Amino acid sequence: MKIALIVVGVIIGILIIVLTWVIYHLTNPVGKVAKLAEKDAVPVKQARLYEDVKELTSIRPYRHSGNAEGMQKSVAYLQKAFQEAGYSPSLQAFQTPNGNTYQNVIAFYGDTTLPRVIVGAHYDVCGDQEGADDNATAVAGMLEIARLLQEKKPKLAYCIELVGYANEEPPYFRTKYMGSAVHARHLKESKTNVKAMVCLEMLGYFSDRPNSQTLPLPFLTYVYSSTANFIAVVGKWEQTEIVRKVKRAMLSAGNIPVFSINSPSIVTGIDFSDHRNY
Numbered sequence: 001m002k003i004a005l006i007v008v009g010v011i012i013g014i015l016i017i018v019l020t021w022v023i024y025h026l027t028n029p030v031g032k033v034a035k036l037a038e039k040d041a042v043p044v045k046q047a048r049l050y051e052d053v054k055e056l057t058s059i060r061p062y063r064h065s066g067n068a069e070g071m072q073k074s075v076a077y078l079q080k081a082f083q084e085a086g087y088s089p090s091l092q093a094f095q096t097p098n099g100n101t102y103q104n105v106i107a108f109y110g111d112t113t114l115p116r117v118i119v120g121a122h123y124d125v126c127g128d129q130e131g132a133d134d135n136a137t138a139v140a141g142m143l144e145i146a147r148l149l150q151e152k153k154p155k156l157a158y159c160i161e162l163v164g165y166a167n168e169e170p171p172y173f174r175t176k177y178m179g180s181a182v183h184a185r186h187l188k189e190s191k192t193n194v195k196a197m198v199c200l201e202m203l204g205y206f207s208d209r210p211n212s213q214t215l216p217l218p219f220l221t222y223v224y225s226s227t228a229n230f231i232a233v234v235g236k237w238e239q240t241e242i243v244r245k246v247k248r249a250m251l252s253a254g255n256i257p258v259f260s261i262n263s264p265s266i267v268t269g270i271d272f273s274d275h276r277n278y
Contacts, residue, residue: 068100071103104180106164116158116193132204163179180199233250235260236265
């Protein structure tokens with residue numbers, strides 16, 4: 001019995017070491033990344049980001065699925081922001097079993113006949129709270145991307161579909177009534193050629209304090225920082241290439257540390273946002 005326990009302990013130890021090595025291999029930055037020259041830097045406007053977060057967090061009643069007025073005010077704000085940036089946004093309406101109607105707000109940059117890249121962020125919050133981090137900061141990031149695309153007008157091989165989602169939060173999380181689930185179903189049914197989906201989630205949390213970042217599994221502490229001063233790029237096992245491309249691009253554009261993980265959804269937290277539906 002004692003020998004059997006030792007053997008089991010050794011096997012578990014080896015599995016942990018191998019798993020840690022695999023995760024470390026998948027999260028390590030790829031190659032040397034040079035900082036952009038100042039003339040090539042993307043002109044992100046801090047004031048615009050701040051104003052978007054301020055306006056969204058000021059909405060009353062709070063913008064959650066139980067407050068139709070708050071949700072509609074959020075939709076109106078996104079519509080106006082897209083329009084002012086030069087888009088013609090559309091609304092994707094859907095109903096939940098209780099008869100309530102919710103709306104995704106959608107805008108396109110580029111030729112819609114080209115393969116699609118989805119960039120999305122949910123605008124609702126969990127309960128009666130302002131929701132600056134979750135998820136006004138991500139919505140602000142999406143709107144800034146939309147503005148910069150129109151200002152810089154890059155020629156792209158893809159159509160960028162920008163989406164503000166309803167109902168990411170409970171009680172609709174992990175149901176077919178998430179705005180992103182509705183959107184993903186429509187893309188599948190219409191046979192849209194989607195190359196990638198980038199979900200922006202909780203971009204605004206930052207701390208230089210040690211142990212300010214908790215992790216879902218103990219062994220992850222050997223790979224990731226316990227200081228919440230980094231951005232994480234998350235993808236499935238088979239999405240290593242696209243995750244690394246995104247990480248390279250982010251590393252080349254700023255001095256905030258960028259980590260990544262490719263993992264199955266059984267790891268707690270991996271699928272905790274709208275990307276789960278794609």
